[in-house]
Amino acid sequence: MLAASEAPGYGRSMTRQQLTELLSALQRGACSVDEALAKLRALPFEDVGFALVDHHRALRSGTGEVVYAPGKTPDQVVAIAERIAAENGEVLVTRCGPELGARLAGALPGLVYHARPQLAVRREATAPWREGSVAVVSAGTADEPVAEEAALSAEFFGCAVERIVDVGVSGLHRILAKREQLWDAAVVIVVAGMEGALPSVVGGLVARPVIAVPTSIGYGAAAHGHAALLGMLSSCAAGVVVVNIDNGFGAAAAAARMLHPR
Numbered sequence: 001m002l003a004a005s006e007a008p009g010y011g012r013s014m015t016r017q018q019l020t021e022l023l024s025a026l027q028r029g030a031c032s033v034d035e036a037l038a039k040l041r042a043l044p045f046e047d048v049g050f051a052l053v054d055h056h057r058a059l060r061s062g063t064g065e066v067v068y069a070p071g072k073t074p075d076q077v078v079a080i081a082e083r084i085a086a087e088n089g090e091v092l093v094t095r096c097g098p099e100l101g102a103r104l105a106g107a108l109p110g111l112v113y114h115a116r117p118q119l120a121v122r123r124e125a126t127a128p129w130r131e132g133s134v135a136v137v138s139a140g141t142a143d144e145p146v147a148e149e150a151a152l153s154a155e156f157f158g159c160a161v162e163r164i165v166d167v168g169v170s171g172l173h174r175i176l177a178k179r180e181q182l183w184d185a186a187v188v189i190v191v192a193g194m195e196g197a198l199p200s201v202v203g204g205l206v207a208r209p210v211i212a213v214p215t216s217i218g219y220g221a222a223a224h225g226h227a228a229l230l231g232m233l234s235s236c237a238a239g240v241v242v243v244n245i246d247n248g249f250g251a252a253a254a255a256a257r258m259l260h261p262r
Contacts, residue, residue, distance in 0.1 A: 050076055053083045066153075066249070067093040074100050078107050085111075085122055092156045093120040094149070094249050117149035117248070121156055128160035130259035132186025134252070136161055137175075137202060139168035139192035142217045147191040149248030150213065150255075154189070157256035169197045175205075182206050187255040191248065193217025196228025203237025209258055211251045212242045 026036045045053060053065065065084060069077050077093060077100060085091040085108055093104060101113030104120045111122040134154045138147035144165060151161045162185060167175040175182075175198070182188060188206055191213040192198040199212035212235070214228035221227060225245035232242045243250040 048079060048083060051080055053080055053087075064088055064090070067091065069093055069096045069100060074103060078104060081111075081120070082107060089122075089124055090156070091120075091122045092153065094118070094153075096120045114148065114152060116145045117152060118145070119149060119152050121152060123156055126158075128155075129158040130160075130256060130261055132259050133160040133162055133184065134255045134259070135164055135182055135185035135188045137164045137167060137178075137182075137188060137190045137198070139166075139190075139194070139198045140217070141166055143191045143193055143215045146213060146215045146246050146248040147189075150189050150191060150252045151248075153249045153252035154255055157252060158261070159252075159256055159259060167198070168192065168194075169201055172201070175201060179205060182208075187211065187258050189213060189248075189251045189255055191215060191251075192232075193225065193228050194219075194222055196231035199232050199240050199242075200235040200237045203235060203240040208239070209255075210237070210240045211254055212240050213248055213251045214242070214245050216246055 022031075022036060025031045026033065067077060067080050067084070077096070081091045081093055081104055091108065091111070096104065096113070096118050098113070098115060101115070101118070101120050105111050105113050108122050111120055113120050136147050136151040136154065138144050147163070147165070151163055154161050162181055164178050164181060167178060182202065182205055185206075185208060187209050188202055189211045190199040190202050193215035194217065196212070196214050199210055203210045212232040214225045214232055216225035218225070218227065229242065229245055232240065241254075243254065
């Protein structure tokens, strides 16, 4: 059997030739199926000098590597996005300003920049491939950038998404009118600022997992989302879990993991 250090591509990018060698070794009986799967789950990454691009994250965790733009130079973001797109065909860049979005669109044909959620997305036009759907619920129009980050990210991860907008607790009749849409969803992401009460309301209406996303929307005592975060963490509704402030992407990644592939 092949030792781990003898596996093609070990500790470096796995090329088509190296993958062929591994599969040939499997065919010859030089390694077992379990050993081959173990090697594939650990590999490969591509060293581009300033980053190790993780091409096999989707194999290990179900969702591929996503580029978080802040803290990186535009050249670094573009280079990483190009390598991910070259390997996988698709790429998602989060927290991406308009200038960087335009540059990415110029570098990667087929990439679309979404200004409000600050997402750059290149995605193959395929039907949703996970079981069930995700309802993304936003309390107010001011919460929609975070809600749209969640919706677009969930679609990128292969989820069917239903958007329910502007249904905050200041007018409860609005969310009650959407009960059937909520009941049809497999997972519900609820995005709210201010006091963050909407996830508790939704959690009392559905028998599905509810992922609460506090936003930084609100007046002084809202403390840039901390009041909503604490309110959601203190929810009396069963089945409500909470991600970080303004983290629509994180909510989408969690929802995608809850839904099995078809």
